[in-house]
Amino acid sequence: MAHAWQTLADGLLTQRLHLHLDEWRTTVEEGQALPDLPGTDVSVLAERPSPLPEGREPATALLEAAALGFWWDLPQRYGTESRNVRGALQRAADTAAEDIIAEQTGTDWSDAVTVVSGAAAWWVGFFTVIRHRGVHHITLEPHPRSSHEQALVTAVRAVAHGMATRVLEAALRNSDEPALRAAYCRAIEVGIGMEPALPRLLDELAELRLVDLVSTTARWRGRFTKYAGGTGAGQVE
Numbered sequence: 001m002a003h004a005w006q007t008l009a010d011g012l013l014t015q016r017l018h019l020h021l022d023e024w025r026t027t028v029e030e031g032q033a034l035p036d037l038p039g040t041d042v043s044v045l046a047e048r049p050s051p052l053p054e055g056r057e058p059a060t061a062l063l064e065a066a067a068l069g070f071w072w073d074l075p076q077r078y079g080t081e082s083r084n085v086r087g088a089l090q091r092a093a094d095t096a097a098e099d100i101i102a103e104q105t106g107t108d109w110s111d112a113v114t115v116v117s118g119a120a121a122w123w124v125g126f127f128t129v130i131r132h133r134g135v136h137h138i139t140l141e142p143h144p145r146s147s148h149e150q151a152l153v154t155a156v157r158a159v160a161h162g163m164a165t166r167v168l169e170a171a172l173r174n175s176d177e178p179a180l181r182a183a184y185c186r187a188i189e190v191g192i193g194m195e196p197a198l199p200r201l202l203d204e205l206a207e208l209r210l211v212d213l214v215s216t217t218a219r220w221r222g223r224f225t226k227y228a229g230g231t232g233a234g235q236v237e
Contacts (some may be wrong), residue, residue: 023133027130
């Protein structure tokens with residue numbers, strides 16, 4: 001059941017990207033300040049994350065095994081040209097990956113963890129750009145109240161850890177490497193530590209698409225509450 005719910009969450013996420021891609025592009029091209037996030041640099045939020053180095057086909061295969069091909073492919077396809085500017089969200093993604101990898105670089109699984117973490121910053125950034133045109137995740141009232149950068153940074157960490165855990169789970173199906181098992185344990189430990197703060201984070205994010213992104217990717221007990229409760233998904237769209 002959880003696997004089916006995850007498939008639904010991934011599909012809804014992809015659908016929302018395509019539904020709002022033109023709206024996102026317009027906002028990015030205009031480059032104006034976001035009304036609900038003053039001081040945020042829209043161009044940094046839209047930058048394409050770093051790709052996998054050439055010759056890392058096994059890491060790509062691992063992403064596909066984790067059903068995360070879409071997760072890193074879509075930011076590569078639609079993200080804007082990188083100016084090598086590391087904003088707060090990108091730095092949070094880097095830190096999330098480093099916490100899990102713990103200097104075990106150069107492996108297929110560490111490469112895959114790095115790229116899914118980098119993609120987490122882009123996905124959070126995508127829905128942040130169009131957040132002011134969304135609705136509150138509970139009331140469905142338009143124009144959620146203003147948010148702040150720290151909430152987005154925490155959201156990136158939660159999403160990056162959730163997706164990295166999916167990668168490690170896929171890797172563990174075919175390997176019993178001690179470093180890999182240790183990385184998985186670190187990912188689970190971080191998820192447990194983050195869980196108590198997630199309800200407050202979702203309240204701070206407020207907007208439906210951002211809340212769904214975080215709540216269905218982070219590893220916590222409320223992950224599929226919407227689906228388990230029988231609430232329709234994508235009802236606004």
